[in-house]
Amino acid sequence: MKNLIALRRPAARVVVAILLALTWIASTPTVADAQRDADLGPCAVGADLVSALFLVDESTSMSEVDPVYNRVSGIKAAIDQLAGLATETRTIAVSVAGFGHAYDSIVPFTDLTPETRADTVAAVEAIRTRAGSIDSDFALGLAGARADLAGRTGPGTCAILVVVTDSGIEIEARDDASAETFGTTKPYAPDANLTTASGAEQAATAAFEQVCRADGDLDQLRTDDVRIISAPMTATMSLDAQSFTQALANGGTCGEAAGKGSYIPAPSPAEWFNALAGFGTTVTGADVSTQTALVCQLIDCEQGRVGVEADGQIGRFSALASFQTPGIKVVITAPDGSQVELDAGATTTQVAGSVVTATWLSDTAVNVEVRPQTGSVAPGLWQLSAIDPTGTGLGNEPQVEFEISVFPPAQIEIVAVSTATPGEPFDLEVALVDGSGAPMPEDAFSSVALAAALIDDQTGDSVLVELSPTETGTYRSSGAAIPSAFSRTSELTVSAQTVTADGTSARTQLRRSLSADSAGVTPPTPTEPTDPNAESDEGFFSFLPSFSTPSWLPWAVIGLAGLILLGWAVRRWSSARSATFALEGVQAAEIGVVIRSNGQIDRAEPDGTTRQLYLRGTDFSPVGSAESDSFATDRARYSTVDRSTALAFGAG
The missing domain is CATH 3.40.50.410 (von Willebrand factor, type A domain)
Structure with a gap:
């Protein structure tokens, strides 16, 4: 028997210990550390929505x-x-x-x-x-990837982009055939002619x-x-x-x-x-180990087995098996001696109270997952082996490699979390669950230690979040206020360390992005993706700087500029049919005006009095008060003609 993975977790009375150790928080990555560590496991476990492209x-x-x-x-x-x-x-x-x-x-x-x-x-x-x-x-x-990930980022999410390539940026010059198939320009380099080497280099x-x-x-x-x-x-x-x-x-x-x-x-x-x-x-x-064994010929064999020993409770485990020749089948033997054989093709079956899912990735690789239907994986020795039913390897048995992933006996699950608003109370409730997602039984551990912290995204400063056990078996924060100096985005880190009666310990952790505006996310409704290959917008607006937060800002600026130009044109057009009323000696920006639906204008004079003026022959909608030299209603537009001495009131 080779390299048995042992997880011993005999039942014991729970003694809950709330550990708020600064060393735990010190191990939490700072902003600088984040450049080197993707924290993929804690990111995914702490998210409501995990999106991988x-x-x-x-x-x-x-x-x-x-x-x-x-x-x-x-x-x-x-x-x-x-x-x-x-x-x-x-x-x-x-x-x-x-x-x-x-x-x-x-x-x-x-x-x-x-x-x-x-x-x-x-x-x-x-x-x-x-x-x-x-x-x-x-x-x-x-x-294109960013467009497809839009709506899948933010608090409560974990967005992952995996880039698979064999090169850096490469843009090739086109001949006549490839030019027709792949085009001769790029939207970000509309002036580069890709039918020439210099144009391809310019585009690259x-x-x-x-x-x-x-x-x-x-x-x-x-x-x-x-x-x-x-x-x-x-x-x-x-x-x-x-x-x-x-x-x-x-x-x-x-x-x-x-x-x-x-x-x-x-x-x-x-x-x-x-x-x-x-x-x-x-x-x-998961905790991962690699074990190798011989591929058994014709029938199962002792020297071809690898094992996972679970003397108590484990969440679940999986085995990724890869071999050199096709036609191999994988056999799982449960602690009670029952077996399942997994041939090529996706297979789901049950053995010893667990669901076994086999996904064939190719004719020489399969991923097998063993997950308990309820509670924990059956205790004892689980064994895996690979068999060549044709016996073609007799006398020269090839090897099979099993990459075995064992999951912690307990995982942290966020039950409830509030927004992370500076100066406001922060509420958090978490639970420990087993491999099937059910709450851990009270007698699972001799001790449980939990630590939580909020980390400021901008400064890396952290604040401890104290968690206390509840009568329902969860752990809840005291609702202490987040420091007012915190930024409006932060990262929540929760760590749990469990210890069994025999001293076996395990640790799990999750991370979750929070903001003052949101604590979670609703999975996005599928929409038509933006076409990153379109040339029209990219080429025309290539002179604009690139914006990232918020992404609508450049379009808002363009829209505002358009409105200003439209307003100028309307004022010029309406000036010929507008009544102009001079306000001698009064700066437009100093005027307090109320415009009423009957055309009456109440103007606040510099000496504190109110003067009533009327504009005949026009109909205005009420807009309330304003302290501005430019304002509008849905039926009329008012703007400064002479910024120092007059207002023009033109019917819209």
Whole structure:
């Protein structure tokens, strides 16, 4: 027997300990640490909505460096592992898109449920037909990803962008055939003629500027709090391309905003599967170990088994098995000796009180999840083995690798949380739940320690949130006020450490973004995605600076300018039919005016008296009082003609 994973949790009386240790808070990443650590597990566990978008390079070189599509199997593995995080209170949504000469939505955002899990994983196969593009256009790729992630960021969310590529920014010159297929211009470089080498180089420079300038595409994703995971295959990449793909995740040479990302390069095409599957296990927050065994020939065999020992209660576990030849089946043996055989194809079955879900990622890889129907996984030794029913490996048995993920016995679940408004009380209620989402029994632990803190997004300052047990088994804050000096956005961190009677301890943690305006999120209603490949707006408004917060600001400025021009035109047009009444010696900005529906104008004089004036032949709607030299109603427009001495009242 090889490398047994043991989790011993005998029942014991609960003694609740509320631990507010400063060392726990000191271990919480600061703003600077966030540039190096994506905190994917705590981010996902603490969110109501987890959105993961896989952005895959569709250039021709991708099929050349990875002809067996390890990247496809890796993405399928990651999605299948993400599906295990879905609960009644946490939505997991995934999307797959491509980028080459343009942005290409392959699998739109889909909520992962037991009903959609297998079909969504299978839909990733469409990547195999999309590896014939001419460019690696990160400008259009990142802009398209940000558009698809719109509405999926903010408090209560965890948004993740996984970039899969084998190059940096590449824009190729077109010949006649490719020009017709892929176009001759770019929306961010309308003057660059892509039928020439110089034009392609000009477009590539513009693409880099679009992505990496201050407040560019990458900075806007970071400002939206999107965690960027860069997963390049580096075997054929130049040093410049490797530096660029690393900067996507970690910053430094691309963009200025602080980012939360991870760089997981694959040194060879075969390692792409491990890198992407490893991302999936990182998000789930599991404890991971790798075990190898021989592939049994014809029948199950002792030397082909690996095991997970659960002497008590564990949340759930999964095993990602990969082997060298197709046709292998996986066998799970429960502690009571009952077995299930998992052949090729998605399979869901039950054994020893647990639901077993097998998702075949390719003909040489399968992900198996064991989740208790209620409570905990049955105690004892669980064993896994791989069998070649044809016996072709007799005498030269190949190996199978199992990557086993064991989940903590208890996870933190947010029951209720308020907004994080500076100077106002902060309310928080959390619970500890098992692998099935049910509350942990009172006799599960000998002690439980909880710590919570709010961290200011702007300064990194933190404040402790004291949690006390309730009669219902949850833990609730005292409602202490958030410091007035805090900014309006912050991050909530909650940590739990459990100890059993025999001294076995486990720790789990979650993080959640909060603001003074919102504590959670409602999953967005699907809408038609913005087309990042459209040229009309981008080219015309390319002279404008890029804005990120709020994104509507540049359009509001343009709209305001349009209204000003329209008002000027209306005033000029109406001046010929407007009655002008001179207000001698009075500055327009000093006038207090009430306009009544009968045309009466009450004007406050400098000496404190009120003078009544009438404008005959016009009909006005009441607008109340104003202290301005320009104001309007729905039926008339009033504005200054001479800013020092007069007002013009023109019928609208």
